[in-house]
Amino acid sequence: MRVIHPPEPYTPDGRPSVYLAGRAVGGDEWREQATALLAASGYDGTVLDPFPRHPAAGTGRFAAWAPLGWQSTTIRCADVVLFWEPAGPITVADLYNRQVLSGRGSLVVGWGPDTAWRSGMPGRLRDELPWLTVHPTLATTVAAALQ
Numbered sequence: 001m002r003v004i005h006p007p008e009p010y011t012p013d014g015r016p017s018v019y020l021a022g023r024a025v026g027g028d029e030w031r032e033q034a035t036a037l038l039a040a041s042g043y044d045g046t047v048l049d050p051f052p053r054h055p056a057a058g059t060g061r062f063a064a065w066a067p068l069g070w071q072s073t074t075i076r077c078a079d080v081v082l083f084w085e086p087a088g089p090i091t092v093a094d095l096y097n098r099q100v101l102s103g104r105g106s107l108v109v110g111w112g113p114d115t116a117w118r119s120g121m122p123g124r125l126r127d128e129l130p131w132l133t134v135h136p137t138l139a140t141t142v143a144a145a146l147q
Helices: 029-040 070-077 089-097 121-128 138-146
Strands: 002-004 017-022 046-048 080-084 106-110
Touching: 017 029, 017 070, 029 046, 029 080, 029 138, 046 070, 080 089, 080 138, 089 106, 089 121, 106 138
Parallel strands: 002 046, 017 046, 017 080, 080 106
Antiparallel strands: none
């Protein structure tokens, strides 16, 4: 398994790829947990993590946005976009409706049951995309991404 962070370029190589999208506020340790779950499952593809491994000094944790276009280019190449607790249903629906996945990839979404401040978000997402399953744990979200 290989993990790619910006600004490292990504070119699809025939192996499966998972783009880790979603929550950035309140901790992004979920990305490390998702990567560990993928590794433990024997996943032999590429993990596309939009946060840099080693941000440049003084750039802060959102330096991932500095290599302009890395996220929008890379997400379009992914086989699966795994959203964990996205900012809201519009974000996910917009990604799907604008055909960012271009018929190539699939969309997997999860929200933790203890995320009280997002109460009602999974239901609102079901209203926007009724066919989409919203998974209740990071482990079940990762498992769905592997299928």
